[in-house]
Amino acid sequence: MKTNEDFMKNGISIIPSVLSIDLISKLKCELLQATEKNLRSNSDRFDKGMVHNCMIHGENLLKLLDHPILYKYVSIFLDNSSIVYAYQSSTLFPKSKNYGSRIHVDCPRFIENYITNIGVIFPLDDFNIDNGATLYLPGSHLKKNIPDENTFYKNAKQVVCKKGDMIIFNARLVHAAGENITNQGRYALTINFCRSYMRQRFDFPRLVPEEMISQLGNIGKQFLGMNVRVPTSLKEFYLPEEIRLYKSGQG
Ligand SMILES: O=C(O)CCC(=O)C(=O)O
Known part of the structure; x- marks a missing residue:
């Protein structure tokens, strides 16, 4: 299986055509709105323009966490009880x-x-050389040290791919967003x-409003961390199995 081989050897795989054109445009619309709002209020931050906790910024951004293909590959490459560390x-x-x-x-x-984290990127625009497709150093996930800039840029490859594809990588892969030299x-x-x-990174079960969590299916709830909440009292610890906060079998 090429996907598997690429992931093991190079540290990265591209799964083609995971998101429909319709979903991509809805996600982009929600993201643009959140980005504008973020720029109005947080324009002096070091990560200016980055929207954190995207799941609270739109119905489609939230429900992306229920995507079966996302779950399938996260389960294959990490674990089927994985949770979201960060969504931005x-x-x-x-x-x-x-x-x-x-x-x-x-x-x-x-x-x-041993892998503790994996990264997923959903391009909402085609990624090409000119608009800053992600650069990565093949095989660097197998090494402890981060290479210097020269070595990185001399040997890096770029993830040229289509919007709606899903990029999945070992989070130890040395990478960088490129530079966008276009007008888009x-x-x-x-x-x-x-x-x-x-x-x-954030306590999602407390950060995401209950009415949003209730819109998610089992996969999305698991990814949010709903199966691994820590009790705050004996009363919560002894809750019956169906509503237990830290569920059994979580890996
Ligand atoms: O936007 C990109 O091309 C790379 C994103 C990135 O560096 C990351 O997800 O850690």
Whole structure:
């Protein structure tokens, strides 16, 4: 299976045509609105233009967490009880770079032969060389050290792909958003998944309003962390199985 081989050897795979054109335009519309709002209120932050916690910024952004193909590949490459560590946007405005354009990995721990986090990118525009398609160093997920800039840019490949494809990568893969030298924005959603016993960047079960959580199916609820909530009292600890906060079998 090429997808599997690419992921193991190079640290990254592209799953083609995961999102429909209709869904892409709805997601982009919700993301644009959230981005504008974010720029009005948070324009002085180091990650200016990045929308955090995308699931609370629109129905389609929320329900993306229920996507069966997303679940399938996260289960194959990480674990079927995985949870979301972070869900944000990566926008390259016209003629710009962004916070993700620095050479980096999305997981600080290197554990040989063991993956704690994987990254998923949903391009909402075609990714090409000119608009800053993600750069990555093939095989770098297998090494502890981050290469210097020269080595990275000399050997990096670029993820040229279509909007609606799904990029999935080992979070130890050394990568960087490119530079957008065009006059059009390049929009993308990025979701980092971790193992169910790890902590999330935000406490999503408390951060996401209940009425939104209730719109999700079992996959989306699991990804939010609803199966691994920690009791705050004995009363919560002894809740019956069906409504237990930390469910059994979570890996
Ligand atoms: O936007 C990109 O091309 C890369 C995003 C990124 O660096 C990340 O998800 O960590």
